Amino acid sequence: MRAILVIADGLGGRPTDMGGATCLERARTPNLDELARKGALGLMDPIAPGVRPGSDTSHLSIFGYDPYRVYTGRGAFEALGIGMDVRSGDVCFRANFATVEERNGELIVVDRRAGRLSEGKELEGAINEIDLSDLGVEFSFRASTEHRGALVLRGKGLSAAVSDTDPHETGVALHEAKALEDSEAARRTAEILNEFSRRAYQVLRDHPVNRRRQGEGKPPGNALLLRGAALMPHLEPITNKYGIRGACIAGGALYKGVARAAGLEVLSVPGATGDLRTDLASKARAALEALESYDFVFVHIKGTDNAGHDGDAEAKRAFIERIDSEFFGTLLSGLDMGQIHLCFSGDHTTPPATGEHTADPVPVLFAGPAIRPDKCEKFSERAAGEGGLGRFSGRLVPQLLSYCDFGEKFGA
Amino acid sequence: MRAILVIADGLGGRPTDMGGATCLERARTPNLDELARKGALGLMDPIAPGVRPGSDTSHLSIFGYDPYRVYTGRGAFEALGIGMDVRSGDVCFRANFATVEERNGELIVVDRRAGRLSEGKELEGAINEIDLSDLGVEFSFRASTEHRGALVLRGKGLSAAVSDTDPHETGVALHEAKALEDSEAARRTAEILNEFSRRAYQVLRDHPVNRRRQGEGKPPGNALLLRGAALMPHLEPITNKYGIRGACIAGGALYKGVARAAGLEVLSVPGATGDLRTDLASKARAALEALESYDFVFVHIKGTDNAGHDGDAEAKRAFIERIDSEFFGTLLSGLDMGQIHLCFSGDHTTPPATGEHTADPVPVLFAGPAIRPDKCEKFSERAAGEGGLGRFSGRLVPQLLSYCDFGEKFGA
Numbered sequence: 001m002r003a004i005l006v007i008a009d010g011l012g013g014r015p016t017d018m019g020g021a022t023c024l025e026r027a028r029t030p031n032l033d034e035l036a037r038k039g040a041l042g043l044m045d046p047i048a049p050g051v052r053p054g055s056d057t058s059h060l061s062i063f064g065y066d067p068y069r070v071y072t073g074r075g076a077f078e079a080l081g082i083g084m085d086v087r088s089g090d091v092c093f094r095a096n097f098a099t100v101e102e103r104n105g106e107l108i109v110v111d112r113r114a115g116r117l118s119e120g121k122e123l124e125g126a127i128n129e130i131d132l133s134d135l136g137v138e139f140s141f142r143a144s145t146e147h148r149g150a151l152v153l154r155g156k157g158l159s160a161a162v163s164d165t166d167p168h169e170t171g172v173a174l175h176e177a178k179a180l181e182d183s184e185a186a187r188r189t190a191e192i193l194n195e196f197s198r199r200a201y202q203v204l205r206d207h208p209v210n211r212r213r214q215g216e217g218k219p220p221g222n223a224l225l226l227r228g229a230a231l232m233p234h235l236e237p238i239t240n241k242y243g244i245r246g247a248c249i250a251g252g253a254l255y256k257g258v259a260r261a262a263g264l265e266v267l268s269v270p271g272a273t274g275d276l277r278t279d280l281a282s283k284a285r286a287a288l289e290a291l292e293s294y295d296f297v298f299v300h301i302k303g304t305d306n307a308g309h310d311g312d313a314e315a316k317r318a319f320i321e322r323i324d325s326e327f328f329g330t331l332l333s334g335l336d337m338g339q340i341h342l343c344f345s346g347d348h349t350t351p352p353a354t355g356e357h358t359a360d361p362v363p364v365l366f367a368g369p370a371i372r373p374d375k376c377e378k379f380s381e382r383a384a385g386e387g388g389l390g391r392f393s394g395r396l397v398p399q400l401l402s403y404c405d406f407g408e409k410f411g412a
Numbered sequence: 413m414r415a416i417l418v419i420a421d422g423l424g425g426r427p428t429d430m431g432g433a434t435c436l437e438r439a440r441t442p443n444l445d446e447l448a449r450k451g452a453l454g455l456m457d458p459i460a461p462g463v464r465p466g467s468d469t470s471h472l473s474i475f476g477y478d479p480y481r482v483y484t485g486r487g488a489f490e491a492l493g494i495g496m497d498v499r500s501g502d503v504c505f506r507a508n509f510a511t512v513e514e515r516n517g518e519l520i521v522v523d524r525r526a527g528r529l530s531e532g533k534e535l536e537g538a539i540n541e542i543d544l545s546d547l548g549v550e551f552s553f554r555a556s557t558e559h560r561g562a563l564v565l566r567g568k569g570l571s572a573a574v575s576d577t578d579p580h581e582t583g584v585a586l587h588e589a590k591a592l593e594d595s596e597a598a599r600r601t602a603e604i605l606n607e608f609s610r611r612a613y614q615v616l617r618d619h620p621v622n623r624r625r626q627g628e629g630k631p632p633g634n635a636l637l638l639r640g641a642a643l644m645p646h647l648e649p650i651t652n653k654y655g656i657r658g659a660c661i662a663g664g665a666l667y668k669g670v671a672r673a674a675g676l677e678v679l680s681v682p683g684a685t686g687d688l689r690t691d692l693a694s695k696a697r698a699a700l701e702a703l704e705s706y707d708f709v710f711v712h713i714k715g716t717d718n719a720g721h722d723g724d725a726e727a728k729r730a731f732i733e734r735i736d737s738e739f740f741g742t743l744l745s746g747l748d749m750g751q752i753h754l755c756f757s758g759d760h761t762t763p764p765a766t767g768e769h770t771a772d773p774v775p776v777l778f779a780g781p782a783i784r785p786d787k788c789e790k791f792s793e794r795a796a797g798e799g800g801l802g803r804f805s806g807r808l809v810p811q812l813l814s815y816c817d818f819g820e821k822f823g824a
Contacts, residue, residue: 056824067823359810361801385800
C-alpha cells in the first residue's frame with residue numbers, strides 16, 4: 001500500500017472571495033469531485049481553531065509534529081526556507097547586510113538594510129570564505145532576497161541563548177553578542193558570533209561590490225547584523241517512525257526543508273517552480289514515478305497561496321482548475337486506487353479577499369480502500385463541513401500513513 | 413471589522429429536559445434561526461469531550477487559555493468571582509469565618525462555619541483594618557455568602573506552596589500554615605498567614621457582632637480559616653495578543669473578573685443583574701454602544717444557568733425566548749452584519765433535568781462576512797450537530813477574532 005499527500009498551499013477561502021463563494025467553490029473540479037464521491041471529506045484546523053498558521057508551523061503540524069514544541073523560532077525555519085542544509089542542533093540566525101561606519105574604533109550602524117542592496121548573492125561567497133576552524137565551528141551563510149540572509153552555525157557546545165548583534169536601530173554601535181544564560185556554550189557561541197562579525201566586516205569592507213556601490217553613492221553592505229538565534233530542533237523522521245521510504249516533490253525551498261527535516265528525500269522535478277507557472281503535469285508524472293520506489297510521496301503546490309496573497313481570486317480559481325485537470329488528471333490516470341491512500345488539502349486558508357493567511361479551517365479529502373465513504377458529492381469548503389471525517393487539527397500524515405497500516409501501536 | 417461574543421450561561425440542554433427535547437429546541441427563536449440561516453453552526457466541548465466544566469474554567473477555555481495550565485486552583489478565581497481585584501502573582505485563599513475556643517493556649521476549632529453566620533459583611537471591615545505593612549505585604553479580604561470569603565495577598569517573595577490553616581475538622585487546634593517546599597518565599601508566606609490568623613482572632617474576638625451573637629447563644633465568627641492557596645496566573649491579555657480594545661457586559665462577578673484578567677474593560681450596565689430578572693434589551697443597547705468604540709464586546713447572560721440549576725425547564729425555555737426577542741431583537745436591529753462577526757453559544761450545558769453543569773457539547777453559532785454558510789435553518793443542539801463548523805474544544809474568542817483578521821501569524 002502506498003500513500004500520497006498533496007498540499008495546495010493556502011487552498012482554503014472565504015465567501016467574500018468571489019461574491020458569496022470561495023475560489024474552490026467556483027472552480028470546476030471534476031477529478032476532485034470524483035475523488036470526493038469515492039472518499040470522505042473533513043475540515044482541518046492546521047494548528048488549532050483560531051490560530052493563524054505560518055507555512056512552516058502548519059507543515060510541521062500536518063506532518064504530525066507539535067509546532068508549539070518544535071518551532072524554536074524563525075531563524076531555523078528561515079534558513080530551511082531559503083534552502084540551507086540545517087540539522088538538529090545547528091544554531092541559526094536571521095542576517096541582514098547593513099552599512100556601518102568606523103567612528104572612534106566603533107562600528108556605527110548607519111543603515112540596517114544597506115539600502116536594500118541587490119548584490120547579496122555576490123557578497124555571499126566572500127562571507128563563506130571566512131575561516132572559523134580556529135574556533136572549532138563550521139558555518140554556512142546564504143543570502144536571500146534584498147539585504148536578507150541566514151547564518152547557520154554547526155559544532156559541539158553551541159547554544160541559542162545569545163543576544164543579537166543587530167542593535168535594531170541606527171546611529172549606535174554594532175552590538176556585541178552576549179550569553180543570555182550562565183553556560184559555557186552560551187559564552188562560547190557569543191564569542192564566535194563576535195569574531196564572525198569582525199571577520200565579516202574585514203572581508204566586506206573592501207569588497208569590489210561595495211567599492212562599486214560607494215562609487216555610485218550607494219550605502220555599502222559592509223557588515224552583517226545577526227538576530228533571532230534559534231536551535232534547529234530534533235524532529236524524529238517520519239521515515240523512522242513509520243518504517244517507510246518517503247519522497248518530496250516541491251518547488252519552494254521551505255517545503256523542501258521541512259520535508260528533509262522529516263526524513264523525506266527531496267526529488268528534483270523539472271518545471272516545479274514553486275509559483276503559478278509550475279508544470280503541474282510534470283509534478284504528477286514525477287509523483288507517479290516516485291510511487292514506484294517510495295511508500296509515501298508528499299507533493300507541495302504553491303500557486304494557490306501566491307494567487308491568494310496577490311488578492312487575485314480569478315487567478316486562484318483558475319489555478320485550482322489546473323490542479324484538478326493537469327495535476328489530478330495526470331495522477332489519477334496512472335494510479336490504481338485500490339493500492340493507494342490519497343489525501344488532498346491545504347496548509348491553511350489564504351483568501352484573496354484578505355491576501356493573508358487566516359485561521360479558517362481547510363477542506364480535506366481522503367480516498368483509498370480503508371476510507372469509509374461519506375455522502376459528499378463535491379470537493380469544497382462547504383461540502384467538507386458536512387463531511388464524514390468531521391473536524392480535527394493537523395496530523396494529516398499520521399492519519400494517511402495509518403490508513404496504509406504503517407507505524408507501530410502506541411501501547412499494547 | 414468588529415466582533416461580539418454572546419454567552420448564555422449553561423445554554424445547552426438534554427432531551428430529558430422537556431419530554432424528548434431541550435429547552436432551546438422547544439423555544440421559539442426567530443432571530444437566532446435567521447442568524448443560523450445566514451451563518452454556520454457547530455458543537456463546542458467547552459474544555460474537552462467528557463469534561464464537566466466550571467464557569468471559570470469554561471470561560472478561560474472559551475477565551476483561548478488552556479485551563480489545565482492557568483487554572484491554578486479555586487482560590488484565585490473564587491476571589492475574582494466575588495469581584496475582588498486580583499492580579500498576576502497574587503496569592504489567594506478561600507476563607508471561612510469559624511468559631512474557635514482558647515484552651516491551654518491553643519485555639520480549638522469548634523465550628524468550621526460559625527453557625528453559617530450572616531454577618532460576614534459586617535466583620536469584613538474589621539479584618540481589612542489589620543495592618544500587615546510590618547511584614548511587607550498588602551492584603552485584601554472580602555466576605556461573600558454566609559461564612560465564606562476570600563483573602564488575597566500581594567507583594568514580592570510570596571508563594572502558594574503553603575498548607576491550610578483550616579484543620580478541616582473540629583475539636584482540633586487551628587493549624588499553623590507550613591511551607592510546602594524548601595523556599596524562602598514559602599516560609600515567609602506561611603509566617604505571614606500565621607501572623608494574619610493571630611491578628612484576625614484579635615480583631616474578631618471582641619467584635620460587637622460576635623458579642624451580639626454570643627448574647628443570642630450563637631457561635632461567634634471569631635477566627636478565619638484559610639485554605640486552597642492559589643497563585644493568580646499570568647494571562648496574556650487578549651487585547652495585547654490581538655491588538656484590540658475589548659469590553660465586557662456582564663452581571664455576575666466571576667465573568668467580570670475573568671474578562672478583566674483577559675484585558676477587557678468591564679462596563680457598568682443598568683439592569684444587568686446576573687439573574688433571570690436582568691434587562692436584556694438594556695444589555696443589547698449597551699453592546700451596540702460599546703461596539704462604537706471597542707473592537708470586541710463580550711456579553712454574558714446568566715439566567716439560562718440559573719433556571720437550569722433550579723431544575724425549571726419552563727423558566728429556561730421562556731428565558732431563551734427572551735434572549736431571542738429582547739436581546740437579539742434589539743441587537744440585530746442596530747447591527748450592520750456586513751461589518752461584524754458574531755458568535756453565540758453557552759459556556760456549558762446545564763440541563764434542568766440534572767440541575768448541574770454537564771459535559772455535553774454546546775451549540776455554537778457564528779455569523780458574519782467571513783463565515784462559510786452551512787445548511788442549518790434553525791439554532792438548536794440538534795441542528796448544531798449537523799452544522800458546517802463541526803466539533804471543537806473551546807477557543808471561541810480566537811476563532812471570532814481571527815475571522816475579523818485580528819492577531820499575528822504563528823510562524824512565517
